[in-house]
Amino acid sequence: VGAVLSPVSSHDARAQEIVKFATVDCEGDIVDCPYYAYTEIFNQVLEAGTSGRYTLQVFPNSQLGDLESLTEQTARGIIQMTAGQNAGQLAGYYPSIQIVEMPYTFPSLEVGRAVMQGEFGQDLSDAVAEASGIRIISWLPSAFRSFANNVRPIKTPKDMEGLKIRVQPVPIHLAMVEALGASATPIAWGELYNALQTGVVDGQENAPYVILLGHLEEVQKFYTLDNHLLNMPLVFINEEFYQGLSEEDREVFDRAARLATYSMLGIIAAKETQDLKKIADAGVEIYSPTPEEFQQFVEATREPVRKVLEEKVDAEWFDKLDAAIKNAQAEIGGTN
Amino acid sequence: MLNVLEKTADILGWIASTMARLMLIFIAAILFLQVVLRYVFLFSLPWPEEAARYLMIWVVMLAGSLLIKDDQLVTVDFFDKLWPRRLLVARNVLFRVLLAGLLGVLFWQGIDLATFSANRTTVALQISWFWPYLAIPVGAGLMLFHMLVLALRDLLRGPPEHHEPTVLRAEI
Amino acid sequence: MDGSLLVIIGLLFGLLLLGSPVIFAIGFAGLAYFLVEPGMLSMLPIFAHKMFTGMDVFIWLSIPLFIMAGEIMTSIGMTDRLLGFSRLLVGSFRGGLAYVNVVGSMLFGGVSGSALADISALGPVEIEMMKKDGYRADFAAALTVSSAVQGPIIPPSIPFIIFSSLTQTSVAALFLAGAIPGILIGAALMAVVFVMTRLGNFPANPIGNLTFVKIVRIVLEAMWALLMPVIIIGGIVSGIFTATEAAAVAVAYAVLIGVVAYRNLTLRKFWAIVDRTARTSASIYLIVGFATIISWILANERVPSELGALIEGANLPVWALLLMINLFFLINGLWIGDSVQLLLFAPLFTPILAAMGVDPVHFGVIMVMNVMIGLLTPPYGLALYLGSAVSGESLGAIVRQSLPFLLACLFVLLLVTYIPAISLTLPRFFGFI
Numbered sequence: 001v002g003a004v005l006s007p008v009s010s011h012d013a014r015a016q017e018i019v020k021f022a023t024v025d026c027e028g029d030i031v032d033c034p035y036y037a038y039t040e041i042f043n044q045v046l047e048a049g050t051s052g053r054y055t056l057q058v059f060p061n062s063q064l065g066d067l068e069s070l071t072e073q074t075a076r077g078i079i080q081m082t083a084g085q086n087a088g089q090l091a092g093y094y095p096s097i098q099i100v101e102m103p104y105t106f107p108s109l110e111v112g113r114a115v116m117q118g119e120f121g122q123d124l125s126d127a128v129a130e131a132s133g134i135r136i137i138s139w140l141p142s143a144f145r146s147f148a149n150n151v152r153p154i155k156t157p158k159d160m161e162g163l164k165i166r167v168q169p170v171p172i173h174l175a176m177v178e179a180l181g182a183s184a185t186p187i188a189w190g191e192l193y194n195a196l197q198t199g200v201v202d203g204q205e206n207a208p209y210v211i212l213l214g215h216l217e218e219v220q221k222f223y224t225l226d227n228h229l230l231n232m233p234l235v236f237i238n239e240e241f242y243q244g245l246s247e248e249d250r251e252v253f254d255r256a257a258r259l260a261t262y263s264m265l266g267i268i269a270a271k272e273t274q275d276l277k278k279i280a281d282a283g284v285e286i287y288s289p290t291p292e293e294f295q296q297f298v299e300a301t302r303e304p305v306r307k308v309l310e311e312k313v314d315a316e317w318f319d320k321l322d323a324a325i326k327n328a329q330a331e332i333g334g335t336n
Numbered sequence: 337m338l339n340v341l342e343k344t345a346d347i348l349g350w351i352a353s354t355m356a357r358l359m360l361i362f363i364a365a366i367l368f369l370q371v372v373l374r375y376v377f378l379f380s381l382p383w384p385e386e387a388a389r390y391l392m393i394w395v396v397m398l399a400g401s402l403l404i405k406d407d408q409l410v411t412v413d414f415f416d417k418l419w420p421r422r423l424l425v426a427r428n429v430l431f432r433v434l435l436a437g438l439l440g441v442l443f444w445q446g447i448d449l450a451t452f453s454a455n456r457t458t459v460a461l462q463i464s465w466f467w468p469y470l471a472i473p474v475g476a477g478l479m480l481f482h483m484l485v486l487a488l489r490d491l492l493r494g495p496p497e498h499h500e501p502t503v504l505r506a507e508i
Numbered sequence: 509m510d511g512s513l514l515v516i517i518g519l520l521f522g523l524l525l526l527g528s529p530v531i532f533a534i535g536f537a538g539l540a541y542f543l544v545e546p547g548m549l550s551m552l553p554i555f556a557h558k559m560f561t562g563m564d565v566f567i568w569l570s571i572p573l574f575i576m577a578g579e580i581m582t583s584i585g586m587t588d589r590l591l592g593f594s595r596l597l598v599g600s601f602r603g604g605l606a607y608v609n610v611v612g613s614m615l616f617g618g619v620s621g622s623a624l625a626d627i628s629a630l631g632p633v634e635i636e637m638m639k640k641d642g643y644r645a646d647f648a649a650a651l652t653v654s655s656a657v658q659g660p661i662i663p664p665s666i667p668f669i670i671f672s673s674l675t676q677t678s679v680a681a682l683f684l685a686g687a688i689p690g691i692l693i694g695a696a697l698m699a700v701v702f703v704m705t706r707l708g709n710f711p712a713n714p715i716g717n718l719t720f721v722k723i724v725r726i727v728l729e730a731m732w733a734l735l736m737p738v739i740i741i742g743g744i745v746s747g748i749f750t751a752t753e754a755a756a757v758a759v760a761y762a763v764l765i766g767v768v769a770y771r772n773l774t775l776r777k778f779w780a781i782v783d784r785t786a787r788t789s790a791s792i793y794l795i796v797g798f799a800t801i802i803s804w805i806l807a808n809e810r811v812p813s814e815l816g817a818l819i820e821g822a823n824l825p826v827w828a829l830l831l832m833i834n835l836f837f838l839i840n841g842l843w844i845g846d847s848v849q850l851l852l853f854a855p856l857f858t859p860i861l862a863a864m865g866v867d868p869v870h871f872g873v874i875m876v877m878n879v880m881i882g883l884l885t886p887p888y889g890l891a892l893y894l895g896s897a898v899s900g901e902s903l904g905a906i907v908r909q910s911l912p913f914l915l916a917c918l919f920v921l922l923l924v925t926y927i928p929a930i931s932l933t934l935p936r937f938f939g940f941i
């Protein structure tokens with residue numbers, strides 16, 4: 001991949017239209033900065049496909065604001081694109097999107113990717129765009145979130161009883177953690193490392209690469225790969241801007257997004273095993289539940305979470321998702 | 337006329353101050369409660385963090401209007417002695433006009449902000465974004481009002497003599 | 509750098525120089541960008557939005573709460589007790605009250621996160637005491653102002669809270685990192701006082717008729733205040749609460765002392781304290797809000813990336829870069845207040861220096877020391893103004909008298925800049941970095 005990268009051009013040509021792309025992540029390192037590969041490939045395809053009429057300008061490191069702010073800036077067209085967002089950011093605009101955050105839904109990463117890059121993802125993207133003015137141009141199902149803690153190895157939901165688990169204050173996450181018998185504790189991301197280190201909370205739930213990002217492996221002892229949620233960073237584009245493109249240009253944007261997604265997910269997949277090894281090397285005991293144990297997590301959370309979700313998500317999406325997962329499973333062949 | 341305006345300013349000031357104080361006490365109380373709940377009862381509420389953040393912005397915008405009303409904004413007074421008094425009056429008028437412009441923009445954009453996000457809900461409290469954002473236009477509106485009353489007062493009565501530097505009057 | 513950026517900077521400094529309220533110089537400079545820069549008028553919605561998001565930061569909630577705790581402690585007479593305890597410790601040396609002034613601020617630093625709070629709470633008493641004892645009033649004012657600088661370097665600290673959330677650095681680590689540098693400043697100031705007692709004729713000021721019972725009473729009364737930093741740091745380190753929650757605990761603790769131990773915190777007093785706290789916080793938050801807009805503008809003009817490239821291209825060794833950055837902050841300190849400097853430059857420089865191997869926590873301490881020293885340099889040295897107002901002495905006289913103390917602070921700044929262990933040992937020991 002490295003050979004095809006060239007720095008995002010910043011020269012100003014008069015006729016060139018600048019597409020502002022903001023992230024909270026770093027720039028310049030293909031392994032450590034999640035969106036570097038994305039923006040590089042996107043820009044290359046974009047510039048080549050439009051003969052340089054469009055170019056991407058990247059604002060890394062939260063320069064233009066945090067996730068919440070970048071979402072709103074995209075909605076208002078102050079910037080055109082932003083990456084690293086999650087479905088929760090859009091729940092305020094379009095509550096039904098929370099269906100993708102239903103725990104223990106996707107049996108495997110491959111199924112998750114097939115579903116989100118297929119018709120289901122497209123439909124949901126259209127619905128969100130209509131409600132919010134933001135189009136999800138890329139779904140990046142990248143890795144599963146799992147529980148980590150400092151007290152004991154978690155094999156079944158029983159082991160979670162009485163643990164203080166940090167969650168984001170999102171209703172579904174709260175319902176899930178509480179259904180498992182733990183105490184859901186909101187702690188700001190910036191305070192999480194110290195909170196785990198000092199014992200303000202016992203554990204948290206994140207994907208391996210996020211754990212490494214926050215150096216949380218230094219302050220956690222046990223990691224159970226219960227794969228409850230599929231972490232799905234999103235790339236947004238302002239809908240008005242997108243619809244204002246000529247049909248040809250829009251196709252170039254779509255192609256750029258597709259290729260960028262493809263390359264980025266490839267890098268992440270290659271990294272995943274390494275990430276788990278790094279976490280284990282830091283002294284964290286990693287446990288993979290047996291299918292029977294996994295089923296206990298599913299049973300414990302299904303009803304309470306569904307109840308929370310049914311208040312927010314239109315019923316049709318449940319059916320659509322079920323169907324899409326079945327299709328994908330049939331195509332890919334079996335689970336995992 | 338000025339008396340009526342000043343009376344109104346006092347009433348608005350009293351309301352803003354009372355609300356800001358109650359909100360601030362509430363912020364301190366829920367954050368403390370959160371510690372006690374978690375440490376003693378192993379239980380956390382999902383909303384205090386978010387509620388405290390948004391209430392604080394209300395506190396700031398309301399108390400900010402008091403800073404203007406009571407002329408408590410810090411300025412660099414170091415060179416003020418070098419100014420001829422007549423020029424100083426003109427300068428102050430100019431500043432008040434500029435500030436009124438700034439506050440006007442903030443008021444107008446604040447309303448836009450609040451209405452634009454009205455049908456979006458916040459993560460934890462699940463309330464409309466209208467309510468947190470409303471602090472901006474309400475605060476800016478109050479500030480603008482107090483600013484204009486002060487400007488009118490200066491115009492009709494002449495500016496008050498401030499012998500002490502603003503830092504003494506200021507709340508910093 | 510293009511024209512509209514120059515307009516902003518020109519407006520900012522111009523308005524400040526002309527004597528505009530600081531908050532609005534920043535706000536107006538930000539607004540001007542949208543009017544001057546072609547095509548930006550349509551982006552005006554970002555103005556109110558950025559102001560809101562700039563203020564909407566969870567960690568910053570500890571600012572009003574630490575202010576409130578400090579106000580309560582002052583209002584229930586904690587400052588007199590701290591000064592009494594300081595006098596017991598160092599009053600009997602030659603130059604006694606000068607030492608008391610420094611030690612008093614060091615102890616008050618464990619309660620308050622603001623230098624200006626130190627001057628207004630301790631200043632009048634300290635200066636009065638010193639004048640009565642035969643010290644020159646301008647000297648007393650200068651020492652009061654200089655010793656206040658250590659307050660926000662010793663935890664808790666408002667500037668560290670601001671730095672932390674701008675750079676995703678741990679507040680707890682910063683708090684611990686500031687403890688030793690803060691104490692070092694106090695020690696350096698006392699060293700200067702020591703030299704002066706050899707040169708001048710400073711009196712000692714021991715407490716008269718000191719009996720054992722009296723000593724115990726002084727210690728016990730001050731104990732409540734002395735426990736405050738122990739509770740804050742202890743609670744954070746042992747995992748009872750986070751650094752932000754520590755501020756709420758500090759308020760509860762101060763109320764508890766006022767109601768149960770000293771029994772002089774009335775509802776009326778408390779109501780007035782909350783009003784003052786709201787106003788003080790508003791003044792800080794509004795600066796934060798407007799400065800966030802300027803930060804956004806700088807980022808939109810790609811200043812951070814260009815500055816990073818510029819510094820990388822200059823290929824300076826780290827020590828030279830640190831020296832230049834210190835000078836840059838000190839010169840800015842002549843014109844820009846502490847929080848504005850932090851808001852504009854902390855996000856700009858921290859990633860660049862981190863890439864060169866400077867620990868962000870170390871850099872945070874360097875930066876906060878710089879902006880605190882900036883409170884002592886005219887023309888925009890707010891501590892000087894306040895000191896002058898509290899003492900009735902002229903600004904010029906205080907500036908002259910504070911020179912040796914300023915040099916002492918700068919000396920400690922150099923030590924802290926070039927010996928990372930001074931700041932990093934404590935947070936490392938407790939595993940915070």
Ligand code: NA
Nearest residue numbers: 617620659664
């Ligand atoms: Na302090």
Ligand code: NA
Nearest residue numbers: 609613652655
């Ligand atoms: Na002092």
